[in-house]
Amino acid sequence: RHHVLSLADFTAAEYNTVLQTAASFQEVLSRRTKKVPTLQGQVVANLFFESSTRTRSSFELAAKRLSADTLNFAAASSSMTKGETILDTAKTYLAMGTDIMVVRHREAGVPNAIAAEMDRLGVKVSVLNAGDGQHEHPSQALLDLFTITTLIDPASPRLELLKGKKIAIVGDILHSRVARSNIWSLIASGAEVHLAAPPTLLPKLFAEYICEESEVRSQELFSDSPTPQLFLHWQLEPALENADFVMTLRLQKERMTAHLLPSLREYHQLFGITSTKVQLCKPNVKVLHPGPVNRGVEISSELMDDPEFSLIQSQVTSGVAVRMALLYLLGSGKA
Numbered sequence: 001r002h003h004v005l006s007l008a009d010f011t012a013a014e015y016n017t018v019l020q021t022a023a024s025f026q027e028v029l030s031r032r033t034k035k036v037p038t039l040q041g042q043v044v045a046n047l048f049f050e051s052s053t054r055t056r057s058s059f060e061l062a063a064k065r066l067s068a069d070t071l072n073f074a075a076a077s078s079s080m081t082k083g084e085t086i087l088d089t090a091k092t093y094l095a096m097g098t099d100i101m102v103v104r105h106r107e108a109g110v111p112n113a114i115a116a117e118m119d120r121l122g123v124k125v126s127v128l129n130a131g132d133g134q135h136e137h138p139s140q141a142l143l144d145l146f147t148i149t150t151l152i153d154p155a156s157p158r159l160e161l162l163k164g165k166k167i168a169i170v171g172d173i174l175h176s177r178v179a180r181s182n183i184w185s186l187i188a189s190g191a192e193v194h195l196a197a198p199p200t201l202l203p204k205l206f207a208e209y210i211c212e213e214s215e216v217r218s219q220e221l222f223s224d225s226p227t228p229q230l231f232l233h234w235q236l237e238p239a240l241e242n243a244d245f246v247m248t249l250r251l252q253k254e255r256m257t258a259h260l261l262p263s264l265r266e267y268h269q270l271f272g273i274t275s276t277k278v279q280l281c282k283p284n285v286k287v288l289h290p291g292p293v294n295r296g297v298e299i300s301s302e303l304m305d306d307p308e309f310s311l312i313q314s315q316v317t318s319g320v321a322v323r324m325a326l327l328y329l330l331g332s333g334k335a
């Protein structure tokens with residue numbers, strides 16, 4: 001694999017390679033020096049055409065821990081404000097000797113378009129999708145996978161540890177690239193995935209589309225076991241009952257037209273995750289959120305800060321090791 005643009009076609013072996021490589025980098029990050037010379041001389045360019053805190057900073061830190069040189073681009077302070085196009089911007093970074101481009105854009109497909117242009121030019125540049133519109137956010141889903149599998153087996157995180165686990169994904173599924181990437185990885189693991197959202201944020205047509213796609217994928221992966229793996233709910237409670245993990249999602253107000261935006265108070269009442277509602281789940285349930293969080297909307301402030309339940313800070317920490325793994329596997333041509 002030359003680029004990482006989507007998890008839709010990731011194989012079990014690829015997931016496990018990323019998880020095992022991330023585990024070895026997690027060990028490096030626990031040392032005093034925290035740095036390896038693996039990507040010395042390589043250039044990683046963070047091309048962020050949309051805002052970010054976690055993804056941009058952790059890709060930058062990951063590249064630095066691997067001894068790569070880093071370039072950070074933010075559209076608002078770039079020559080795009082003078083009319084330069086996305087592809088010309090990418091080619092400018094190519095001309096500076098960039099080896100890996102980490103791309104975020106508010107429109108789906110921009111990382112794919114840059115990757116296609118690099119391939120057309122015949123250059124050995126890898127493109128990593130750092131979140132494109134409502135399409136995918138592969139590195140976020142991989143760090144979520146790493147966070148929960150290391151919790152089950154810290155010495156050997158692997159995909160099959162989630163087989164049969166019940167995982168609820170709750171909230172703004174319609175706009176969530178994180179949900180889309182997580183659906184692929186969780187289906188591949190053999191987990192039972194329950195999506196819960198108000199009908200405006202998981203409309204029937206969209207839900208049918210997700211179901212159809214994921215059914216094809218789960219049949220590919222488990223041709224001998226046609227057990228349904230993806231369930232849809234327009235209420236929260238059935239998704240939470242006996243869940244092992246709950247993934248909450250941000251209400252993406254910036255992507256919503258007015259009629260889709262529920263009242264925040266009503267949303268919290270019906271779909272917000274609280275200490276009371278997690279009583280429906282397994283006793284040792286853990287709650288995730290990719291961030292940024294609308295405190296008190298998707299999750300109560302109290303639960304968010306409770307280390308017994310919340311994996312939110314662990315997700316951010318895992319992000320550095322997982323992004324080191326991705327950069328290493330692409331940079332060393334082993335992905």
Ligand code: CP
Binds near residue numbers: 052292
């Ligand atoms: N989870 C996530 O992508 O966060 P940022 O937008 O801060 O990168």
